[in-house]
Amino acid sequence: MxxxxxxxxxxxxxxxxxxxxxxxxxxxxxxxxxxxxxxxxxxxxxxxxxxxxxxxxxxxxxxxxxxxxxxxxxxxxxxxxxxxxxxxxxxxxxxxxxxxxxxxxxxxxxxxxxxxxxxxxxxxxxxxxxxxxxxxxxxxxxxxxxxxxxxxxxxxxxxxxxxxxxxxxxxxxxxxxxQVTPEQSVKKSIKTLEHTAQKIAENFNQDDFTFQSKMKSVIYDHLEGEEELSPEKLADQLFDSNLTARLSFVDQVKETIPEPINISDIDHSRQTKKLENQKLSLSNGIEMLVPTRVFQDAESVEFIQNQDGTYSILIKNIQDIQSK
Structure with missing residues (x-):
């Protein structure tokens, strides 16, 4: 407290x-x-x-x-x-x-x-x-x-x-x-960032599960290690290979969030907790709960798109398996 x-x-x-x-x-x-x-x-x-x-x-x-x-x-x-x-x-x-x-x-x-x-x-x-x-x-x-x-x-x-x-x-x-006009809350700002990123990804045909997972990972990393949420920094990581998408994301975010979102003076643990795990539902009925900190780690998990359009998931370096 x-x-x-x-x-x-x-x-x-x-x-x-x-x-x-x-x-x-x-x-x-x-x-x-x-x-x-x-x-x-x-x-x-x-x-x-x-x-x-x-x-x-x-x-x-x-x-x-x-x-x-x-x-x-x-x-x-x-x-x-x-x-x-x-x-x-x-x-x-x-x-x-x-x-x-x-x-x-x-x-x-x-x-x-x-x-x-x-x-x-x-x-x-x-x-x-x-x-x-x-x-x-x-x-x-x-x-x-x-x-x-x-x-x-x-x-x-x-x-x-x-x-x-x-x-x-x-x-x-x-x-x-x-008689004031306050900034929107961090909770609502994060929803704005997520919604805008998804809309940009759809426009550039990038909106698949890998982008959704990447978006959650990027926001999680910023909440864990930064003092503010910067639209420019988020854009660089979300759309690293597409300059037009980066600029579009920043422009659209700044219509409602003109300044970086300060997170150093508040408790944002609830938002962090929501993002610390990612749940995947596969078409064969398997459900996976993947910690966000290892989601982008190629030494822990790898998502492979096969030539026929299906996906394979490779989980690596497992030292122990328990049934729960």
Missing amino acids: MDFYIKQVIIHQFRPDDTELHLATSPIELTPRLDDYFRKKLSRVFSEEAKRGYFEANSPFFAKIEDDLAVSSQTIAKLWREAFVISENQKTNDLIFIQFDKDGVSYFAFLRLALREHLAHIIGEESPIQITQNNLPSAAQTPDEALVVNLTSRQYYLIEKRIKHNGSFANYFSENLL
Whole structure:
């Protein structure tokens, strides 16, 4: 887990029955278990799911973040309610405001957690299995919405959900509350890279299983060994023998991702894990799970295209075989 030092936590609540805020006047007492819960929640914001950007120096929202957490939390909670109350799908929400340090730098966080109903076994009751209200989600779950701000650099990390209003959906959090246009998340950016690479490969008749596997291997290597995902570097490896394809890939990617994607400040382990193995389904019913790190290693596995158009797979240098 990332190293967070939590200073204060204040929790307000929004209830859909009266659409009003129930404002706390003081911070909660931080027990070790609560401290662990909120640190896990914060760590989920520094992830591949977060959109990122920087507040301008004259940002009206950033100006609302004050040293006094009680004051700024109430101000921002009221602004959030004004933006959120139009939503057609309202639940009871805890609005959690946190002052914390990360790597010696001061941060501000606003987490929205939709509370849940759960079945609970309550001893001593005539009906021991009852529905309990206003349960917090598990620590491992990503907050329903979240904003974390580096108070020195004004960089923000944003998890947001669209709300439905008058039959349409809107990113009310970034557009109305924060008034910013964030970069798309690393998770979505990787999907854009994959989709664009596949489309270019189709245009140049390269879209077969070897290209799909090469694409996953290249992105995996960049996630493992680089601080950013560079469209130019990816193009050089994906389309190394085709200059036109390389240029087309870079041009199309930069329409939605104008700058290299920084991955050094977030936890992208989920994306890496998705790419660490490649599953192949063969026409004869055999399925293979090949670690990405050996996929391009000719000393470990070789894919051979036969003259009749079929494929052969040669697996090499096997020291031991076990049946599982």
